[in-house]
Amino acid sequence: xxxxxxxxxxxxxxxxxxxxxxxxxxxxxxxxxxxxxxxxxxxxxxxxxxxxxxxxxxxxxxxxxxxxxxxxxxxxxxxxxxxxxxxxxxxxxxxxxxxxxxxxxxxxxxxxxxxxx
Amino acid sequence: xxxxxxxxxxxxxxxxxxxxxxxxxxxxxxxxxxxxxxxxxxxxxxxxxxxxxxxxxxxxxxxxxxxxxxxxxxxxxxxxxxxxxxxxxxxxxxxxxxxxxxxxxxxxxxxxxxxxxxxxxxxxxxxxxxxxxxx
Numbered sequence: 001x002x003x004x005x006x007x008x009x010x011x012x013x014x015x016x017x018x019x020x021x022x023x024x025x026x027x028x029x030x031x032x033x034x035x036x037x038x039x040x041x042x043x044x045x046x047x048x049x050x051x052x053x054x055x056x057x058x059x060x061x062x063x064x065x066x067x068x069x070x071x072x073x074x075x076x077x078x079x080x081x082x083x084x085x086x087x088x089x090x091x092x093x094x095x096x097x098x099x100x101x102x103x104x105x106x107x108x109x110x111x112x113x114x115x116x117x
Numbered sequence: 118x119x120x121x122x123x124x125x126x127x128x129x130x131x132x133x134x135x136x137x138x139x140x141x142x143x144x145x146x147x148x149x150x151x152x153x154x155x156x157x158x159x160x161x162x163x164x165x166x167x168x169x170x171x172x173x174x175x176x177x178x179x180x181x182x183x184x185x186x187x188x189x190x191x192x193x194x195x196x197x198x199x200x201x202x203x204x205x206x207x208x209x210x211x212x213x214x215x216x217x218x219x220x221x222x223x224x225x226x227x228x229x230x231x232x233x234x235x236x237x238x239x240x241x242x243x244x245x246x247x248x249x250x251x252x
Binding site for chain 2: 052
């Protein structure tokens with residue numbers, strides 16, 4: 001029993017280390033991922049109504065459909081906004097993307113859908 | 118439930134569960150989501166703001182560090198550890214865990230705010246759970 005008690009801190013540290021590694025490790029960021037981050041930065045800048053720019057499927061970062069979550073959908077031409085996102089995407093070499101502009105909610109409303117050249 | 122068990126739940130289990138819940142439900146595209154959660158799982162999206170960023174990125178680290186420090190302080194209490202350097206060991210463990218990310222930047226992301234949050238969590242846990250260890 002005394003020996004077992006000596007192992008308790010080691011068990012605590014191992015358990016917390018496992019959790020720490022599982023929640024701190026990052027998905028390796030490839031070229032596509034870096035492009036996504038750049039696009040996210042460009043779209044978010046001065047647009048407080050944008051919540052998220054990225055892959056539509058969490059956990060599968062690489063696909064050709066991008067989702068943009070919008071919080072406040074009033075007074076903005078979303079087709080024009082999607083065109084602007086396409087322009088930004090083209091500037092950083094992301095071609096052939098489908099842009100889905102979604103009003104955040106459950107289920108989300110589609111505000112605009114655009115196939116970028 | 119005894120007072121001691123309630124304290125364990127409040128200072129160890131609850132912060133750990135809160136940190137994990139924030140991580141799972143509010144973070145996007147993490148290694149954990151990639152490997153352990155189904156592809157259709159959609160975390161909650163919060164509006165971009167410095168306060169929300171702290172909530173999403175730093176509060177889970179704070180919770181983790183608080184829970185770890187508390188669990189070691191409670192073990193010290195149970196095992197009657199009377200070493201005056203024990204809290205220093207706990208602090209070093211937490212600071213080392215956060216600082217190691219700086220040296221493995223391809224796999225982890227080092228953040229000064231995370232380190233600060235972890236140190237604050239240690240201090241809070243020390244004030245609430247660890248002070249009598251150095252008697």
